[in-house]
Amino acid sequence: MVSFIAYLINGLSLGSIYAIIAIGYTMVYGIAKMLNFAHGDVIMVGAYIAFSVITTAGMPPVVGLIASMCGCMLLGICIEKIAYKPLRHAGSSLAVLITAIGVSYFLQNMALIIFTSNPKMFTSIIPMDKMTIQAGAFRIQTISLVCIAVSIVLVLLLQLFINRTRPGQAMLACSQDRGAASLMGISVNGTISLTFAIGSAMAGIAGVLLCSAYPTLSPYTGSMPGIKAFVAAVFGGIGSIPGAMIGGLLLGVIEILAKTYISSQLSDAIVFSVLIVVLLVKPTGLMGKVVQEKV
Amino acid sequence: MKKMKQFVSLMLTSAMAAGMMSASVFAADAFYIGASGPLTGPAANYGTAVVNAAQIAVDEINEAGGINGYQIEYKGEDDELDSEKSVNAYNALKDWGMQILLGPTTTGCAIAVAEKTKADNMFQLTPSGSGEDVTKNDNVFRVCFSDPSQGMRSAQYIGEHQLATKVGSIYDSSDAYSAGIEASFEAAAPDYGIDVAVKCAFTADSNTDFSSQLQQCADAGVELIFLPIYYTQAGTILTQARMMGLDVKFFGCDGLDGMLDMDNFEKSLAEGVMLLTPFAADADDDLTKNFVAKYQEAYGMTPNQFAADAYDGVYAIKAALEKAEATPDMEISDLCEALKTAITEIEIAGLTGEKIVWTADGEPNKDPKAVVIQDGAYVSMQ
Numbered sequence: 252m253v254s255f256i257a258y259l260i261n262g263l264s265l266g267s268i269y270a271i272i273a274i275g276y277t278m279v280y281g282i283a284k285m286l287n288f289a290h291g292d293v294i295m296v297g298a299y300i301a302f303s304v305i306t307t308a309g310m311p312p313v314v315g316l317i318a319s320m321c322g323c324m325l326l327g328i329c330i331e332k333i334a335y336k337p338l339r340h341a342g343s344s345l346a347v348l349i350t351a352i353g354v355s356y357f358l359q360n361m362a363l364i365i366f367t368s369n370p371k372m373f374t375s376i377i378p379m380d381k382m383t384i385q386a387g388a389f390r391i392q393t394i395s396l397v398c399i400a401v402s403i404v405l406v407l408l409l410q411l412f413i414n415r416t417r418p419g420q421a422m423l424a425c426s427q428d429r430g431a432a433s434l435m436g437i438s439v440n441g442t443i444s445l446t447f448a449i450g451s452a453m454a455g456i457a458g459v460l461l462c463s464a465y466p467t468l469s470p471y472t473g474s475m476p477g478i479k480a481f482v483a484a485v486f487g488g489i490g491s492i493p494g495a496m497i498g499g500l501l502l503g504v505i506e507i508l509a510k511t512y513i514s515s516q517l518s519d520a521i522v523f524s525v526l527i528v529v530l531l532v533k534p535t536g537l538m539g540k541v542v543q544e545k546v
Numbered sequence: 547m548k549k550m551k552q553f554v555s556l557m558l559t560s561a562m563a564a565g566m567m568s569a570s571v572f573a574a575d576a577f578y579i580g581a582s583g584p585l586t587g588p589a590a591n592y593g594t595a596v597v598n599a600a601q602i603a604v605d606e607i608n609e610a611g612g613i614n615g616y617q618i619e620y621k622g623e624d625d626e627l628d629s630e631k632s633v634n635a636y637n638a639l640k641d642w643g644m645q646i647l648l649g650p651t652t653t654g655c656a657i658a659v660a661e662k663t664k665a666d667n668m669f670q671l672t673p674s675g676s677g678e679d680v681t682k683n684d685n686v687f688r689v690c691f692s693d694p695s696q697g698m699r700s701a702q703y704i705g706e707h708q709l710a711t712k713v714g715s716i717y718d719s720s721d722a723y724s725a726g727i728e729a730s731f732e733a734a735a736p737d738y739g740i741d742v743a744v745k746c747a748f749t750a751d752s753n754t755d756f757s758s759q760l761q762q763c764a765d766a767g768v769e770l771i772f773l774p775i776y777y778t779q780a781g782t783i784l785t786q787a788r789m790m791g792l793d794v795k796f797f798g799c800d801g802l803d804g805m806l807d808m809d810n811f812e813k814s815l816a817e818g819v820m821l822l823t824p825f826a827a828d829a830d831d832d833l834t835k836n837f838v839a840k841y842q843e844a845y846g847m848t849p850n851q852f853a854a855d856a857y858d859g860v861y862a863i864k865a866a867l868e869k870a871e872a873t874p875d876m877e878i879s880d881l882c883e884a885l886k887t888a889i890t891e892i893e894i895a896g897l898t899g900e901k902i903v904w905t906a907d908g909e910p911n912k913d914p915k916a917v918v919i920q921d922g923a924y925v926s927m928q
Contacts (some may be wrong), residue, residue, distance in 0.1 A: 254761060254764075254765045258758060259760055261757045261758060261761065265755065265757075295895065302810075306810050369808075369809060370778045370781075370808070370809070371808075371809040371810050372781055372782075372785065372809060372811045372812065373810070374806055374810060374812070375785075375789070377789075379788070379812070382788060382789045382791070383789065383790060385790035385791070390790060390791045391753060391788055391790075392757075392789045394789060464755075464780070464789075465754040465755045465786070466782055466785045466786075467753075467778060467779075467781065467782045469829045472754070475751060475752075475754075507757070507758050510752075510758045510759075510761060511758045511761070514747075515746050515747050515748055515752070515759060516719050516747045516748070516749055517757065518752060519749075519752060527842055534579060
């Protein structure tokens with residue numbers, strides 16, 4: 252029982268990182284109606300920024316986290332302005348999708364050139380002597396609790412932002428009907444940029460948490476978590492923020508439990524099979540809404 | 547045109563015959579030993595170590611009067627870690643008059659050249675080609691342990707030194723090197739009183755999170771975790787084990803070599819990690835001290851395990867030649883036949899083992915050695 256709870260906490264911790272990444276996917280999809288496949292690599296860039304600030308420049312972890320958030324925010328806005336915006340009216344949504352894959356490879360290869368393929372050991376934001384919390388028979392990784400707490404706080408803040416502020420309401424409006432929103436005087440371009448900025452800043456946080464929990468940092472660090480988070484977003488119902496949160500947490504727990512109790516080699520296969528089953532039963536995902544096409 | 551072709555082939559044949567003749571003329575006064583390995587390119591460290599260390603051994607032997615009264619002529623060639631170029635290097639050495647090959651240094655090249663030595667029936671002793679297939683021809687022997695046998699040797703070391711009785715292993719099932727070592731470790735473990743309580747695999751796609759594997763090891767209460775993997779993943783495992791507050795020993799193979807040089811690796815995490823290795827430059831026996839001193843004097847750096855393998859290789863060839871009472875005027879093929887038998891009858895005391903003997907299938911038999919990481923450096927285990 253004790254070890255089951257330990258696995259569960261590991262799963263929730265991994266899941267909350269997936270959730271933070273998945274929120275980036277889901278927000279961009281909800282508002283810009285595109286799949287930003289470069290999102291996973293933004294995480295990797297964020298982790299490298301934090302690595303450079305914390306380890307190379309010797310600054311405190313908080314500065315690294317803020318630098319990572321700001322850097323990713325800037326990167327996200329640039330990617331949107333340079334690579335996606337010109338294609339927004341390209342007719343086929345495939346064009347943007349392919350561009351996103353191109354951006355993903357561009358970021359990976361830039362990181363390869365700048366930081367080489369040699370993996371770096373990321374210094375955890377948790378100091379060495381506070382890495383474990385001992386509570387009776389329990390031994391919990393501090394970083395797990397930090398991940399879970401950060402993801403909950405982020406989702407609550409985001410919900411407040413969307414429901415209680417004017418820019419948040421503008422985002423909601425854009426996600427429902429972009430044309431009508433612009434007729435109501437909402438700046439669609441500004442709102443989309445804001446969405447990319449928020450999503451990418453969260454990717455920066457995710458990068459720091461991811462590498463603190465799983466300390467190897469390489470140019471490909473972001474790609475697998477990126478794919479898993481995309482799955483989580485679809486799992487929870489793409490476009491829905493609570494859905495991304497629940498999808499991420501479930502995915503993390505399923506992955507860790509499958510790894511432990513079924514097979515550590517089959518865990519990914521099991522995760523993706525669950526996705527297929529969920530989509531067969533509920534094609535819009537767990538929290539997805541069925542939107543009637545109005546002619 | 548046909549005439550022309552005939553003429554050219556005649557010229558080539560006579561040139562080859564002349565080459566062979568000159569080789570056998572040379573060969574009468576000394577044993578011609580050739581070595582090959584990458585002297586340039588990404589693996590230059592390996593080949594350079596082999597060629598340099600063999601030179602030290604050859605000089606020592608020549609100074610002491612040679613083999614059966616004959617001196618050794620020695621030459622090293624570059625193969626650039628390329629199997630095609632390793633065959634070119636082999637041909638160049640043969641033109642020079644080579645009778646015995648000490649090389650190539652790496653698995654891929656050793657396999658490519660093994661086809662050539664089989665055709666020529668030349669005796670081949672690779673210092674460090676550890677891939678399983680290298681020694682499949684009966685004229686090929688090696689100084690190092692083969693990849694899979696590192697697993698068996700690890701079990702032997704752990705058992706004989708009573709490091710643990712209950713162990714877990716974490717390995718990469720998508721990598722032949724790792725899976726091979728794990729399989730042979732598991733097979734040999736019961737013979738040395740080791741219980742492999744948990745075995746956890748990971749794959750190339752899931753090699754960043756080891757929390758559940760480590761938790762499984764912790765649940766089973768293992769005393770030691772066997773890591774037949776490469777150092778990148780091992781670094782992650784050590785960090786996560788520290789995060790989880792896990793208190794176990796770690797034991798790995800040559801794949802862990804290089805861990806201390808990783809970018810920003812917290813060296814204190816590796817404190818107490820043990821790894822199987824043929825050679826530790828800090829060992830205090832006279833043979834090692836003498837070798838390390840000579841190598842440092844001649845080449846300005848500390849020799850690695852490849853150097854030690856090559857040094858032992860030259861002495862193995864010497865012992866086998868003496869056992870066979872061979873002379874340099876023997877044909878390459880006759881020499882090979884004599885050495886094939888003789889090498890299984892000798893026992894040498896080398897840098898990589900106190901009593902090294904060989905079996906007819908090309909594998910060495912010697913006591914495994916290990917080093918432990920202390921204060922961020924490798925220290926040989928007692």
